[in-house]
Amino acid sequence: MEVMNTVEKRDFIHSHLHQVKEPFIDDIYAKMVALFNEAMIEESEEDIKNGNVTSHQSLKQEVLNWRPTK
Secondary structure, rough: OOOOOOOHHHHHHHHHHHOOOHHHHHHHHHHHHHHHHHHHHHHHHHHHOOOOOOHHHHHHHHHHHHOOOO
């Protein structure tokens, strides 16, 4: 089997995806969603460790600013 770089792998998957049957598509989809969710959790945890957080008061004020004025 030929060794492909990431772009080549993406192109291969994209060009052959229409040939894959539904049970496998469901499996791939579930795995990708799980990976994306895990990445988001890790990113959020890293933000907390680095102090990149918004205070409750600041968030509350921002939400109040979204509301239309009367």
